[in-house]
Amino acid sequence: MNTTAPNRLVQARIAIYVTFFICGLVLAAWVSRIPAIKQHLGLSAGELGLVLASAPIGLVLAMPLTGWLITRRGSHPVLAWAALGNCAALPLLALAPNGWMLALALFVFGFANAAMDISMNAQAVEVEKRYARPIMSSFHALFSLGGLVGAALGGGAAAISLAPLPFFVWMALGSSLLMLWAIRHLLEVQPVASGPRFVWPRGVLLGLGLIVFCTGLGEGAVADWSAVFMKQEIGTSEAVAALAFSAFSAAMVVGRLSGDALIYRFGPVVMARAGGLLAATGFVTTLATSHPEVALLGFVMVGLGYCTLFPLVFSAAGRVPGVQPGIALASVATLGYLGFLSGPPVIGLIAQVTSLRVSFAAVAGMAVVITLLAGLLQVKK
Secondary structure, eight states: OOOOOHHHHHHHHHHHHHHHHHHHHHHHHHHHTHHHHHHHHTOOHHHHHHHHTHHHHHHHHHHHHHHHHHHHHOHHHHHHHHHHHHHHHHHHHHHOOSHHHHHHHHHHHHHHHHHHHHHHHHHHHHHHHHHTSOOHHHHHHHHHHHHHHHHHHHHHHHHTTOOHHHHHHHHHHHHHHHHHHHHHTSOOOOOOSSOOSOOOOOTHHHHHHHHHHHHHHHHHHHHHHHHHHIIIIIOOOHHHHHHHHHHHHHHHHHHHHHHHHHHHHHOHHHHHHHHHHHHHHHHHHHHHOOOHHHHHHHHHHHHHHHTTHHHHHHHHHTTOTTSOHHHHHHHHHHHHHHHHHHHHHHHHHHHHHSOHHHHHHHHHHHHHHHHHHGGGGOOOO
16 A cells, blocks of 8 residues: 655655656757757768667667666666766767767667656656556656757757757756756655566567557657658648647647546546547548648647557556566567657658558558557556
C-alpha cells in the first residue's frame, strides 16, 4: 500500500513535470541549432547524417542498462545522474572541433537523454500508482511543451546570431538549476536485489512494444516527411509546408494536456482504439486532398490520435505482473524508439520505389494495427 504524504506526493508530481519539460527543452535546443553546427564544422549533408547516427546508437545502448540500474538502485539516483549528465552534455556538442568529436559528443548526449527518458517515466509510473488515477499524459505534455519552448528559444538565438556554444551553456545552466530543485523532491523507490538486466518484449510486453513501435514510426514519419509531403504532393510553399509539423506538435500538446481526463472517463483501451483510428483517418484525410488547409487539418488529427499512446503504453508497461517497472519500460521503449528511428528511412525507401503517398498510406495502416492491439492496455497488477 502506498502511504506517501499528500504534500510530498504533490511535490514529486511537480518535480516530474519539471523533469519532463527539461528533457524536451534540452533536446529541442540541440535540434534547433543543428544547421549552425553543420555550417561551423563544414559538414556535408552525408557527413552530417553519419554523425547524427551516433546519438541513436547511444540511445539504444542506454535503455537496457538504465532499466537494470533502476531495478538495482531505484529510479531516483539514476534520474538524478542522467538528467544532470544530459544537461552537461549539451555544451559539448558545440565544443566539438570536428565531425568525429561531434559524433562522440552525440553518443554521450543520446545515452544520457535515453537514460533520463526511461528513469523519469519510471518515476512517473510510481507517482501515478500513488494517485490511483491517470496522470501520465500530462507528464508527456510537459515534454512536448519543453520541445516547443526549446525550439522557439533556439530559433530566437539564431535570429540574433547567438553562437551555439553560449546558447547551449545558458540552456544547460538554467536546466541544471531547475533539475537540482526537482531531484530533491523525487520519490524514493525501493530497489530490487536481483532480477534480469533486460527482458526482450514477449507476451503482453511485445504487444505493448508493437503499439509504441507503430506510434513511433508514425511520429517519425510526420517529423521528417510532413513538410516534404506538403511541398511535393500538395504544392505548397516552404513556409506553409513547415506548418504541418507545427500543427502536429501543437495538437500533441493540447491532446496530452486533456488526455488524463479523457483516459479517466473512457479508459485506456477505448482511448488507444480511438487514437489509432483518428491517426489513420488523419493520414487518409491528408492523402485524399489537394487543399493545404485540409492537409494541415489531417496532421492535427494525426497529432491528436497519437498524443496519448506513448503515455498509455508506459503506464501499462509499469504495471505488467512479474516484471519490474524499469525493466518493462526499457523493453517497450526500445521498440518505440526503434520505430521512431527506422520510420523516416523506411518511408524514404518506399517513396523511392513507389511514391510518398504510398508511404503515408502504409503508416496509416500501421495506425490501424494500434486499434487491434489496444486491448492489451488493460493491465492490472
